[in-house]
């Protein structure tokens with residue numbers, strides 16, 4: 001398949017929304033897989049103690065393995081943690097174990113607690129990466145703050161359902177605070193509408209409302225609800241390899257292409 005333009009420098013994209021189940025992990029994993037299938041070198045940083053992104057990429061995240069917790073709390077170099085994703089050249093994952101649940105509290109008393117991930121990424125120069133996608137937990141705690149401080153771009157997945165916009169104000173206020181005090185380069189670069197059910201009026205109303213409010217930040221591509229997308233993780237795969245012809249895989253490919261070409265113009 002075709003090769004997309006590589007960005008002038010590594011783009012660090014944080015995928016965040018404090019609501020659970022809106023498609024953060026699905027989006028991180030599938031965009032990363034799609035980008036890697038089009039000539040990009042991509043690292044997924046799993047910042048959720050549940051380790052769902054690690055699972056979806058077939059990367060071990062149970063037991064006493066080196067993980068993102070040890071990077072954030074014990075200063076283990078990131079390169080000791082990063083694993084190649086099996087069968088996916090150019091795709092890498094820094095896994096999360098359940099230990100990461102403790103980091104939220106342990107970080108509180110640490111020096112430069114908000115910028116530990118940024119420091120770890122800055123010291124990591126091993127892979128000539130084009131993209132780092134950071135998959136956040138469903139909260140606005142210190143893990144998500146670390147992700148916002150480490151990134152230049154924020155991608156918010158929004159599920160096309162009734163409460164879609166609830167809580168977004170709180171997330172955006174946090175982003176403003178991070179920008180004011182810790183990371184002036186942070187921008188809300190991308191909103192992706194996920195789990196779109198074209199049969200309902202509600203979904204199209206929500207999509208319209210989000211576009212009216214956020215304009216060009218919203219990708220043209222919308223991710224449809226598709227069982228193939230939800231099945232893929234149980235096979236340790238992205239939907240991009242599990243069922244490349246499915247509507248979900250094609251949509252994630254289109255979304256990834258939009259992101260790649262938008263970034264190339266900057």
Ligand code: ADP
Nearest residue numbers: 020021022023024025026195224225226229230
């Ligand atoms: P989050 O990381 O925000 O908690 P997930 O990405 O884990 O959300 O998605 C929540 C659930 O919805 C998962 O079971 C996932 O497989 C499913 N899901 C996500 N996107 C889709 C989609 N486009 N179609 C169908 N199911 C989806």
Ligand code: MG
Nearest residue numbers: 024025048052
């Ligand atoms: Mg998740």
